[in-house]
Every structure is written in structure tokens, then in C-alpha cells.
Amino acid sequence: xxxxxxxxxxxxxxxxxxxxxxxxxxxxxxxxxxxxxxxxxxxxxxxxxxxxxxxxxxxxxxxxxxxxxxxxxxxxxxxxxxxxxxxxxxxxxxxxxxxxxxxxxxxxxxxxxxxxxxxxxxxxxxxxxxxxxxxxxxxxxxxxxxxxxxxxxxxxxxxxxxxxxxxxxxxxxxxxxxxxxxxxxxxxxxxxxxxxxxxxxxxxxxxxxxxxxxxxxxxxxxxxxxxxxxxxxxxxxxxxxxxxxxxxxxxxxxxxxxxxxxxxxxxxxxxxxxxxxxxxxxxxxxxxxxxxxxxxxxxxxxxxxxxxxxxxxxxxxxxxxxxxxxxxxxxxxxxxxxxxxxxxxxxxxxxxxxxxxxxxxxxxxxxxxxxxxxxxxxxxxxxxxxxxxxxxxxxxxxxxxxxxxxxxxxxxxxxxxxxxxxxxxxxxxx
Amino acid sequence: xxxxxxxxxxxxxxxxxxxxxxxxxxxxxxxxxxxxxxxxxxxxxxxxxxxxxxxxxxxxxxxxxxxxxxxxxxxxxxxxxxxxxxxxxxxxxxxxxxxxxxxxxxxxxxxxxxxxxxxxxxxxxxxxxxxxxxxxxxxxxxxxxxxxxxxxxxxxxxxxxxxxxxxxxxxxxxxxxxxxxxxxxxxxxxxxxxxxxxxxxxxxxxxxxxxxxxxxxxxxxxxxxxxxxxxxxxxxxxxxxxxxxxxxxxxxxxxxxxxxxxxxxxxxxxxxxxxxxxxxxxxxxxxxxxxxxxxxxxxxxxxxxxxxxxxxxxxxxxxxxxxxxxxxxxxxxxxxxxxxxxxxxxxxxxxxxxxxxxxxxxxxxxxxxxxxxxxxxxxxxxxxxxxxxxxxxxxxxxxxxxxxxxxxxxxxxxxxxxxxxxxxxxxxxx
Numbered sequence: 053x054x055x056x057x058x059x060x061x062x063x064x065x066x067x068x069x070x071x072x073x074x075x076x077x078x079x080x081x082x083x084x085x086x087x088x089x090x091x092x093x094x095x096x097x098x099x100x101x102x103x104x105x106x107x108x109x110x111x112x113x114x115x116x117x118x119x120x121x122x123x124x125x126x127x128x129x130x131x132x133x134x135x136x137x138x139x140x141x142x143x144x145x146x147x148x149x150x151x152x153x154x155x156x157x158x159x160x161x162x163x164x165x166x167x168x169x170x171x172x173x174x175x176x177x178x179x180x181x182x183x184x185x186x187x188x189x190x191x192x193x194x195x196x197x198x199x200x201x202x203x204x205x206x207x208x209x210x211x212x213x214x215x216x217x218x219x220x221x222x223x224x225x226x227x228x229x230x231x232x233x234x235x236x237x238x239x240x241x242x243x244x245x246x247x248x249x250x251x252x253x254x255x256x257x258x259x260x261x262x263x264x265x266x267x268x269x270x271x272x273x274x275x276x277x278x279x280x281x282x283x284x285x286x287x288x289x290x291x292x293x294x295x296x297x298x299x300x301x302x303x304x305x306x307x308x309x310x311x312x313x314x315x316x317x318x319x320x321x322x323x324x325x326x327x328x329x330x331x332x333x334x335x336x337x338x339x340x341x342x343x344x345x346x347x348x349x350x351x352x353x354x355x356x357x358x359x360x361x362x363x364x365x366x367x368x369x370x371x372x373x374x375x376x377x378x379x380x381x382x383x384x385x386x387x388x389x390x391x392x393x394x395x396x397x398x399x400x401x402x403x404x405x406x407x408x409x410x411x412x413x414x415x416x417x418x419x420x421x422x423x424x425x426x427x428x429x430x431x432x433x434x435x436x437x438x439x440x441x442x443x444x445x446x447x448x449x450x451x452x453x454x455x456x457x458x459x460x461x462x463x464x465x466x467x468x469x470x471x472x473x474x475x476x477x478x479x480x481x482x
Numbered sequence: 483x484x485x486x487x488x489x490x491x492x493x494x495x496x497x498x499x500x501x502x503x504x505x506x507x508x509x510x511x512x513x514x515x516x517x518x519x520x521x522x523x524x525x526x527x528x529x530x531x532x533x534x535x536x537x538x539x540x541x542x543x544x545x546x547x548x549x550x551x552x553x554x555x556x557x558x559x560x561x562x563x564x565x566x567x568x569x570x571x572x573x574x575x576x577x578x579x580x581x582x583x584x585x586x587x588x589x590x591x592x593x594x595x596x597x598x599x600x601x602x603x604x605x606x607x608x609x610x611x612x613x614x615x616x617x618x619x620x621x622x623x624x625x626x627x628x629x630x631x632x633x634x635x636x637x638x639x640x641x642x643x644x645x646x647x648x649x650x651x652x653x654x655x656x657x658x659x660x661x662x663x664x665x666x667x668x669x670x671x672x673x674x675x676x677x678x679x680x681x682x683x684x685x686x687x688x689x690x691x692x693x694x695x696x697x698x699x700x701x702x703x704x705x706x707x708x709x710x711x712x713x714x715x716x717x718x719x720x721x722x723x724x725x726x727x728x729x730x731x732x733x734x735x736x737x738x739x740x741x742x743x744x745x746x747x748x749x750x751x752x753x754x755x756x757x758x759x760x761x762x763x764x765x766x767x768x769x770x771x772x773x774x775x776x777x778x779x780x781x782x783x784x785x786x787x788x789x790x791x792x793x794x795x796x797x798x799x800x801x802x803x804x805x806x807x808x809x810x811x812x813x814x815x816x817x818x819x820x821x822x823x824x825x826x827x828x829x830x831x832x833x834x835x836x837x838x839x840x841x842x843x844x845x846x847x848x849x850x851x852x853x854x855x856x857x858x859x860x861x862x863x864x865x866x867x868x869x870x871x872x873x874x875x876x877x878x879x880x881x882x883x884x885x886x887x888x889x890x891x892x893x894x895x896x897x898x899x900x901x902x903x904x905x906x907x908x909x910x911x912x
Contacts, residue, residue, distance in 0.1 A: 130891055133884035140587035140881070147585045148595065155577045157570035157842035165578065168821045170855045182893035218891055254855040269703065275711070277855040296907070302900040309896040341895050383872075390868065391598045398872040403900035406873055409888045410881045412587035413869040425600045425684040425707040427866040436857040438820065439843040442813075442828040443836055451570070451840045454563035458839045461560055461648055463612035465771050466739040470732040470833035477726070 089241035100238040114231040122220035137410035144412030148431035160447025169199040174243035176258035179208035183216035192226040198434035208235020237267035283420030286315035288373035295379040301332035312348035372423040519671035530668040544661040552650035567840035574842030578861035590877025599629040604673035606688030609638035613646035622656040628864035638665020667697035713850030716745035718803035725809040731762035742778035802853040
């Protein structure tokens with residue numbers, strides 16, 4: 053735990069630094085996997101699956117009966133929880149769909165934008181000890197709402213060659229039928245190039261380990277879009293004197309349990325509050341099943357006392373946290389001034405966990421200071437906007453001369469001609 | 483000119499293919515330039531400017547007096563044309579700004595999104611024979627409307643060390659004060675790392691030659707965002723029997739004059755119309771100053787007769803054209819079914835030139851089939867969206883149990899605790 057009281061602004065760059073990942077080391081490995089998958093298709097996938105997931109698979113696709121019966125293995129309460137989360141996430145994401153808004157920029161000149169789905173998308177869901185079914189909700193719901201025609205889900209099999217039922221149940225609930233038991237960089241390569249089993253997609257979404265992250269970056273250079281570049285997860289909590297230390301500590305620990313490289317930042321306006329939170333942290337930490345992991349993240353965490361409101365706001369924007377909890381009495385002092393953050397949680401009863409699972413917002417968010425220029429996943433991520441325009445005779449008469457002059461000044465005579473010819477035609481037919 | 487009548491769908495993949503660019507060959511050159519600029523800053527920029535632009539510069543920044551007086555070198559008519567275009571582009575882009583829409587996903591759970599500017603953006607404007615001042619309008623107007631705090635413009639100097647007055651006038655008109663005489667990959671490297679003269683930015687926009695394009699891709703891998711990957715410009719015209727062949731030919735030529743690698747595609751529903759357009763093309767081509775360039779692009783162009791409406795629609799979506807002109811009587815047969823295109827121009831009096839300059843839509847658009855997953859530049863490109871949520875006591879009681887169950891099922895006990903603690907606290911204080 054690094055503690056700084058009102059640090060000089062010269063120190064801020066070091067306080068907002070993220071751990072440096074050595075992505076370059078993986079380049080050769082990733083490049084080799086992509087080459088193999090491009091050349092050998094499913095055969096390469098089978099070999100990698102045997103090598104990395106320690107299971108031999110003939111068929112990667114999960115059959116529909118398995119998806120349909122997956123719910124039998126889950127408690128009714130968990131299924132109800134997933135349905136509740138689904139409803140909230142649907143409501144919030146559906147509210148982001150925009151209709152067309154025709155704008156007359158000049159008499160006779162109508163312009164508008166329309167959203168269209170990205171037709172083929174790939175969702176990557178990591179395997180490992182815990183099944184991240186919540187991420188299927190976060191990616192699958194906007195994909196389906198957008199109207200993406202082909203939604204492909206890849207997730208690694210366990211050593212028995214199967215996939216956790218919570219993952220299959222959630223996929224089934226959303227109507228995702230193309231679920232493939234392929235993981236790692238080979239899954240990303242498969243969705244980039246397509247194989248006999250696995251369709252090529254236009255954009256790949258989802259979290260993953262360092263290999264998956266590097267593979268997505270590689271895919272980006274091969275012409276496939278990705279949701280956003282990835283880094284370790286982050287939470288910044290701003291707590292004023294009214295914040296309950298126990299609430300703040302629980303939020304910091306919910307971030308810390310993700311991994312030793314989780315970024316945990318706590319800002320208070322007094323030393324007293326910071327001390328209270330520290331005490332609560334050690335009490336709560338002792339009872340966590342993942343306490344060793346959480347302890348490592350807490351050891352690396354930043355605790356800051358920033359007495360000035362302006363400093364707190366500036367530090368938030370300088371750091372650009374993925375998650376920001378404002379556990380403060382008067383959030384209006386902050387909201388309009390927050391420029392760089394992925395998702396903001398306001399008040400004492402809004403833990404990050406709410407947005408991770410069930411409030412309705414998306415949990416796929418920009419880390420590593422990318423909140424400066426990237427949004428989290430939302431409906432924009434599964435769609436693109438096409439501009440349309442329709443110009444009448446009167447419209448081209450209004451703007452035609454300006455186009456002619458500008459085209460000529462840029463040395464583009466044919467651009468000018470396309471207008472001149474039309475203006476002449478209108479004159480001739482008057 | 484390649485002509486195909488109702489080609490079998492097996493042939494479509496070859497008909498929608500784009501020229502393959504060998505970007506890899508540039509990797510070493512670009513990597514060396516980035517290294518030099520990172521290490522030596524302005525000194526490296528001076529050396530590259532002398533080497534590539536054949537001019538020695540001490541100071542890269544265009545001084546404000548130069549910007550203020552630039553208009554003196556332009557005709558009043560051209561300045562008025564630029565102002566007309568500016569107004570239309572402003573109206574259309576301002577219409578894309580969205581306010582917040584607070585959604586109650588559950589009783590006591592409020593979620594919303596807000597747009598925020600990307601604080602630091604870099605605009606690259608190519609030099610060469612023609613000054614692309616229209617691109618400054620297309621990038622500078624949304625940057626200013628978004629409220630980007632730092633707008634940096636880089637453009638190569640000519641051999642006299644100066645910049646075309648139309649570029650400076652347009653920058654001045656938009657209030658862009660940070661104009662730097664640096665071009666090529668070194669300009670992109672400078673905006674990626676920052677130098678003593680040139681600020682580091684978060685996102686880089688703008689067209690350029692193969693070096694600039696490769697440098698932007700390199701910057702992307704160094705953590706800077708870019709507008710979109712680039713390729714040669716494209717126009718597809720769909721002309722029905724009512725379309726005037728002279729209008730269609732003029733549009734195809736306006737695309738062809740961009741360069742020999744410009745992609746020109748013309749689709750008609752009859753052989754007769756195709757023949758008419760061919761005849762008009764040769765008439766108009768003869769009179770163009772850039773006729774040699776245009777001839778090369780026309781030689782490589784695709785002409786298709788597709789008698790079935792469904793084929794025409796499917797071919798559009800399969801190709802995903804940057805620009806699509808629908809010179810047809812009844813556009814309603816098409817509009818809702820167009821999924822993949824950058825910008826659509828409807829009817830006989832809507833040439834692509836209109837959108838290139840003055841109708842109000844943006845001319846920075848996805849090429850190379852990237853319209854499948856990328857939008858053109860719009861207000862989204864200069865902003866990001868932050869999600870906000872505020873949950874009341876009642877709200878967390880509504881969704882708390884679902885969060886607890888899901889967190890537990892994902893093996894994240896501390897995520898569950900953050901909710902349990904709050905629910906217990908509410909009970910204790912009832």
C-alpha cells in the first residue's frame with residue numbers, strides 16, 4: 053500500500069502509471085499460431101487444444117441439446133438472477149438505439165445517420181476456474197439488440213472436453229447458437245481467418261489472458277476490428293468524510309480479488325478517513341477465500357489524501373480509471389467535470405459489483421488509461437453508422453457553386469464537373 | 483474496365499476484392515522513424531524534414547500572424563465557399579450530440595451515458611500538389627464541437643518551408659491554433675510520443691500516403707487511437723434505366739481522378755444503360771486535366787449488370803463501398819436493406835462531390851470493406867461515452883440478491899461481500 057498525502061503534481065505521472073506489459077515477447081508465438089490456423093484450419097485447432105487445454109476434440113461445436121439442457125445443472129435462484137440481470141442490461145442497452153434524425157443543412161439538402169449492425173461478431177469468453185457467464189450477458193445482449201446476424205462464441209473446453217453449464221445456459225438464454233469449444237490465441241486466429249468449423253467474423257470482443265490479448269491486437273493488424281485494447285482491471289474510489297469505511301474497503305477488495313495486478317486506488321479528503329479504511333481492509337481481507345491474491349493487489353495499491361476538490365477531480369481525469377466510485381455526499385461537485393473514466397458509480401449504495409453484474413450498464417470497459425479515448429462496450433460497439441444524403445434540384449443550386457470552387461482549389465476538376473454538369477442540366481431544362 | 487453480366491455468386495468474392503497492399507515492407511522504416519523521434523525529438527524531426535521535404539526548419543510551429551493573414555491570398559468567393567461548407571458541416575455534426583437519457587432499469591437503479599470529448603487529438607493533413615483544406619473542415623469541426631481541449635494539426639511544409647494559405651485560412655477559421663509544419667511518418671511519431679515542440683495526443687485522424695497510413699497503424703500498437711484503418715478511395719454507383727448516363731459518368735470520373743488505385747464500381751440493371759455510361763465516360767474523360775490517372779482507374783474499374791434487385795442489394799452489402807450513389811427512381815427499395823456502406827448519396831442531384839465538400843456529412847469514411855465494422859468520422863469519433871449509475875437503498879435491495887448469487891457462481895466472494903455488507907447495513911438501520 054503506497055500512501056501519499058497531497059503529493060506535489062510533479063509526482064502525479066508516477067502515481068498514475070500502469071504496470072508495463074511486455075507484449076512484444078509474445079509476438080512470435082502469436083504469429084506462429086495465426087500462421088498454423090490460417091494454413092491448417094481445424095487441424096491446427098485440434099492440435100493446440102490438445103496441447104493447451106489437454107483434451108482431444110473431434111467436433112468443436114457445442115450441440116444444441118447440450119445448450120438446451122444446461123440449465124438443469126443450475127439452481128433456480130441463479131437462473132432467476134441471470135434473467136434479472138439480462139432484463140436490466142437489455143433495458144439500458146436498448147435505450148441507446150437511435151432512430152434517424154433528418155437534418156436539413158440547407159434548403160434542399162437532407163442529411164442523416166442510421167445505425168446498422170456489424171453482421172458477424174465473435175465473443176471470446178475465458179475459461180479457467182470460474183465461468184464468466186456475466187460477460188456473455190454483457191457482449192451477447194448488445195449483439196442481439198443490434199441485430200448482428202452471426203454471433204460466434206468461443207470458450208476453452210475443460211480437460212473433459214466440456215464447457216461450464218452456466219456459460220451454456222446464458223448463451224442459450226440469449227439465443228446464441230454458435231458456441232465453440234476453442235480457447236486461447238487459436239480461437240482468436242480461427243475467428244480472424246475462419247476455418248471449416250468456425251466462421252470468420254468482422255469484430256472480436258471479450259477479455260482474456262495475455263495470449264488472448266496479444267492475439268486480439270494481432271487480429272487488429274490483420275483487418276479485424278476489436279472491442280478495445282486490454283489491460284489489468286482498475287478501480288478508483290473517492291471517499292469523503294461521510295463514506296462508510298466498511299463499504300469503501302469492500303469495494304477496494306472486490307477489485308483486488310481479480311488478480312495481483314489489479315489496480316486499486318483510494319482517494320480521501322482526510323488522513324482520518326484513510327486510516328479508517330485501512331483498518332477495515334485488514335479486517336475484511338482476513339475472511340476472503342482469495343485473500344492471498346487480494347493482499348498482493350492491496351500491497352501495490354495507491355492511497356491518496358487530496359484535500360482540494362480540484363486536485364481530486366484533476367487526479368481522476370489524469371488517471372482515467374476504468375471504474376470510479378464516488379462515495380461522496382454531493383456528487384454534483386464532480387459529475388460534469390469527469391472527462392476520463394469508463395464507468396462511474398455514485399453514492400454509498402452503488403458498489404462496482406452492481407455494474408459488473410446486474411444494474412444494466414456494461415462491464416467491458418477501457419483500462420490502462422484508454423478511457424481517455426475509448427468508450428466501454430455499448431450499442432455503438434456492435435453497430436456502425438451510415439450517413440445518408442439526398443439533395444434536390446434546389447439543393448444543388450444552393451451549394452453547387454461552393455463545391456465547384458472548393459474542388460477547383462483542391463485541383464479536382466472531375467469533382468467539379470459532377471456538379472457543373474448537373475447545374476447546367478437544370479438550367480437547360482428550366 | 484471489367485464487365486460482368488449477372489455474374490454467378492461464386493464469382494462475387496473475386497469481384498469484391500480490393501488491391502492488396504504490402505504494408506509489411508514498411509515496418510522497418512516506420513519503426514526506425516518512431517525510434518528516432520522518441521529518442522531525439524525535434525532534432526529527429528528536423529533531420530527527416532530536411533531529408534523528405536527538402537527544407538531546413540528551426541521552428542515547426544506556424545505563427546499566429548501567418549494564420550491570421552492567410553485569407554489575404556484567397557479569393558473572396560473561395561472563402562465564402564469554405565464558410566458555407568463549414569456552416570453545413572457544423573449543423574449536421576452538432577445534430578449528432580446527444581444529451582443524457584437517464585434510464586431506470588429497476589426501481590431505485592438509474593443508469594445513463596454521457597458524451598465527453600477526447601481531450602487531445604491530432605489531425606494530419608497531407609501536402610503535395612493540392613492543399614486538402616476540406617479535410618480540415620471534416621476533422622476540425624467535429625473536434626471543436628466535441629470540445630477537444632487540444633487540437634494539433636500537422637502538415638508537411640513545401641520546399642520553401644511554408645504551408646498553403648487555404649490550409650492556414652481554414653485552420654484559422656475553425657480556431658485551430660496549433661499548426662505544425664511536419665509531415666509523413668515523423669509527424670505521426672511526433673504526435674504519438676510528443677516532442678519539445680509538438681504535443682503528444684490521444685487519437686490521430688486524417689488521410690495520408692502509405693507511410694502515413696503505416697505510421698498510424700504503428701501508433702495504434704503503441705497505445706494511441708486512430709480514426710480508422712485506411713485504403714484507396716472507393717465509389718459504387720447503382721444506376722437504373724432512368725439515370726442520366728452523363729451524371730453517372732461524371733461521378734465515376736470524380737472517383738477515378740483520385741488515383742490509379744481508386745476503386746470504381748458501376749452497377750446497372752440493363753446492358754443498354756451500361757453501354758450509354760461507357761460512351762459518356764470516354765467523352766468526359768478526354769477533357770480532364772488528370773485524364774491519365776483517371777484512365778488507369780477506369781481501366782481497373784468493375785462494371786456489372788445485375789438484373790435482380792436482390793442481387794444489387796446483396797452485392798452492395800458484400801462489397802461494403804465507402805461511397806454509394808443510388809441514382810435510382812425509387813430509393814425506398816434499397817435504403818433499409820443497406821447494411822454495409824460508409825455514406826450513401828440518393829437520387830440524380832446528389833453527387834459524391836457534395837458530401838466531399840459542402841452538404842454537411844463527413845468525407846472521412848471507411849474503405850477496403852471496413853464499412854462492415856467501422857463508421858465514418860462523426861461526433862462519436864471525437865468523443866467517448868461514460869456510463870453513470872446511481873443506486874438507492876431500495877435499488878440495491880431490488881438487485882442485491884441477484885448480484886450476490888452471480889458473484890458467488892463466478893467465484894468472486896469479495897464482489898458478493900460489497901453487496902452483502904450494504905444489505906446488512908440497511909437491515910440493521912431499518
